[in-house]
Amino acid sequence: MRTIIEPFRIKMTEALPITDRGDREALLAEAKYNVFLLDAQHVTIDLLTDSGTGAMSDRQWAAMMVADESYAGSASWRHFEQTIRNITGFKHIFPTHQGRAAERLLAATRLKPGNVVPNNSHFDTTRANIEFVGATAVDLLTPEARDLQSQDRFKGNLDLAGLEKVIRDEGPANIPFCMITVTNNAAGGQPVSMENIRRVKEILVRHDIPLIIDACRFAENAFFINRYEPGHSKSSLLEIAREMFALSDGATMSAKKDGLANIGGFFACNNDDWADDFRNLLILTEGFPTYGGLAGRDLEAVAVGLMEALEINYQRYRHATVEYIAEKLLARDVPIVRPPGGHAIFIDAAAFCPHLAASDYPGIGLVNALYLEGGIRAVELGSVMFGKPASDGGAETPAPHELVRLAFPRRVYTQSHFDYVVEVLDFVHRHRDAIKPFRIIRQPPFLRHFTAHFALAG
Numbered sequence: 001m002r003t004i005i006e007p008f009r010i011k012m013t014e015a016l017p018i019t020d021r022g023d024r025e026a027l028l029a030e031a032k033y034n035v036f037l038l039d040a041q042h043v044t045i046d047l048l049t050d051s052g053t054g055a056m057s058d059r060q061w062a063a064m065m066v067a068d069e070s071y072a073g074s075a076s077w078r079h080f081e082q083t084i085r086n087i088t089g090f091k092h093i094f095p096t097h098q099g100r101a102a103e104r105l106l107a108a109t110r111l112k113p114g115n116v117v118p119n120n121s122h123f124d125t126t127r128a129n130i131e132f133v134g135a136t137a138v139d140l141l142t143p144e145a146r147d148l149q150s151q152d153r154f155k156g157n158l159d160l161a162g163l164e165k166v167i168r169d170e171g172p173a174n175i176p177f178c179m180i181t182v183t184n185n186a187a188g189g190q191p192v193s194m195e196n197i198r199r200v201k202e203i204l205v206r207h208d209i210p211l212i213i214d215a216c217r218f219a220e221n222a223f224f225i226n227r228y229e230p231g232h233s234k235s236s237l238l239e240i241a242r243e244m245f246a247l248s249d250g251a252t253m254s255a256k257k258d259g260l261a262n263i264g265g266f267f268a269c270n271n272d273d274w275a276d277d278f279r280n281l282l283i284l285t286e287g288f289p290t291y292g293g294l295a296g297r298d299l300e301a302v303a304v305g306l307m308e309a310l311e312i313n314y315q316r317y318r319h320a321t322v323e324y325i326a327e328k329l330l331a332r333d334v335p336i337v338r339p340p341g342g343h344a345i346f347i348d349a350a351a352f353c354p355h356l357a358a359s360d361y362p363g364i365g366l367v368n369a370l371y372l373e374g375g376i377r378a379v380e381l382g383s384v385m386f387g388k389p390a391s392d393g394g395a396e397t398p399a400p401h402e403l404v405r406l407a408f409p410r411r412v413y414t415q416s417h418f419d420y421v422v423e424v425l426d427f428v429h430r431h432r433d434a435i436k437p438f439r440i441i442r443q444p445p446f447l448r449h450f451t452a453h454f455a456l457a458g
Contacts, residue, residue: 004320007313008411011058017041017375024372032453033368033438035377044375045417047406050343051216052098052256052263054410057308060260060301067296072288076296076303080266083303087238087310088215088245090268092275094282095302097293099216099254100125101286102267104132106212106252109277110177111135116170119179119214120145120158121186124385126179126214126252128446138166141400145187148337148348148401153228155339156184156221157196163203172207181214182221182244186381188403189217189341191224194232194243201247210249210271216257218244219309220342223319226312237310250274257343260305260410264298318342321408321418328422334429343407347425349382350402353435358383358398360437364454366404366428369435374424378406384440385449 019027019042031037040046046053068074077095084093096102103126111117113134122130122137130137140162144152158180167175180200183191197213204211222240225232232240245251250269255261267278279289286293294302308314319342326340335351353362363380370376379385382402389396406421428435442453 004317006411006414007311007317008057016044018044019375021372024375028368028372032441032455033364034449034452034454035367035371035379036450038371038377042375043371043377045413045421046377047344047408047421048377048379050257050407050409051254052261053412054260054262055412056260056262056301056305057411059308060304063300063304064297067300069296071291073290074296074299076299077290079303080299083306084266084268087241087306088251088268089242090245090250091270092272092278093266093268094275094278094289095292095294095299096265096267096282096286098256098263099214099252099265100129101293102252102254102265103129105278105281105285106250106267107133107135109281110274114174116166116175117177117179118158118163118166118175120156120181120184120192122179123181123185123214124447124449126181132446139186140166141187145184145190146400148188148335151339153224153339154191154193154196156182156187156190156192158192158200160196160199160203163200167203167207167209172209175207175209177210177212177249178204179212179214180248181216183217183224183342185217185343186386188337188346189344189405190337191221191228191342193229194225194240195229197244197247211247213245213248213251215245215251215253217343218253219258219306219315220318222310223312223315224342227319237312237315241310255302255305258306258309259302260309261298261301264294264302266292266302318408318410321415324415325406325418325422328419329425332422332426332429334425337403345406346381347378347404347406348401349380349404352404352429353432355433356435356437358387358402359395360457361402361439361454362435362437363402363404364438365435368438369428369432370404370424373428374420376406376421376424378404380449381405384452389443389448 107129115135140159145155222237255264335348337346349363356362363382383398386399437457
């Protein structure tokens with residue numbers, strides 16, 4: 001059959017908050033036009049993030065009921081450890097309360113001021129943790145990734161020539177590790193090919209530089225490899241994942257994505273010295289190394305969820321959902337990043353709002369319009385999140401692209417919900433001239449998009 005159905009049935013429902021436009025207008029003003037500051041009880045369709053917002057399965061809930069909450073060496077820890085080792089093959093595995101904790105501990109133990117960390121694209125918390133210790137995060141997008149309309153299937157790849165240049169310019173000794181983010185969230189949720197990972201690894205081996213995989217969406221990336229990369233169509237997603245991790249020296253992961261859990265993460269590696277340093281700081285800041293800030297029930301939920309994310313029918317359904325929405329939006333001339341990524345639709349806010357300059361923050365204008373007209377919460381991935389404020393009070397450096405991401409929680413919304421999202425986007429697009437410019441009136445020094453305050457400009 002041609003119709004791809006959800007590979008699950010719904011056992012429990014949760015009421016959606018329904019508000020009217022007048023309420024939403026007042027709520028936006030109260031939240032200083034930053035949708036992160038809205039209460040969830042006032043959001044009808046929440047596409048702010050796919051991190052920790054999914055619905056867990058009956059198998060995950062059952063596993064949580066038999067969890068072992070012992071402080072040290074619990075049975076739930078062993079289940080967690082064995083599952084991750086089965087997937088990744090790594091010797092040392094450390095649970096953390098979420099992915100950014102693993103990133104912070106990695107940066108704190110391996111980096112010093114002046115170091116450089118190349119990546120295909122650093123997402124917000126990864127970049128912030130690297131920069132917080134005084135190192136520099138360098139994005140190495142391919143030319144295809146910079147072209148939002150390119151139909152290349154692996155636009156998440158790391159630019160090999162760019163990597164060679166960074167190593168030449170900085171010197172291998174100043175690059176403690178290189179990263180590859182799978183899938184490449186900041187570049188539109190685009191996948192990375194196995195061939196690209198292999199060639200990156202070959203370059204790094206010549207210079208004795210370790211490779212770390214940011215594995216938040218490793219199962220989605222494995223699905224793209226299975227579907228589009230020659231030589232992998234007959235491999236299971238687990239086999240593909242093992243091949244990816246075998247090419248790396250370590251991994252950080254937020255299990256709130258392809259762990260299908262509401263909290264959790266891990267760091268894994270083979271290097272004994274790295275593990276000792278990580279373990280010592282983990283005990284100081286997160287907890288004992290066999291729970292790492294998580295309850296036993298969370299360890300169980302992640303262990304089950306990681307394997308569920310590698311089920312081909314689940315991934316086929318999830319990707320069909322993204323493609324369905326993309327086709328609907330393209331038919332209505334809504335400008336999106338093509339091809340659609342693995343976990344979200346990325347709208348080109350600059351093309352959507354041609355009357356607004358980057359300094360007007362068109363992504364913030366579009367995000368506010370989506371909430372105002374339909375109660376939909378999305379997130380800006382443009383010059384607010386990735387722009388660089390000027391240190392001398394002058395003009396800031398805008399981001400390469402002004403994007404708005406609609407991230408889809410796993411196993412949460414149905415087709416009619418997504419049809420509603422398309423309808424709202426179509427309405428906002430037809431009335432896009434009404435989208436106003438914004439300015440920042442308050443911002444923190446790091447990760448400003450989470451808590452910044454905005455006001456209508458002019």
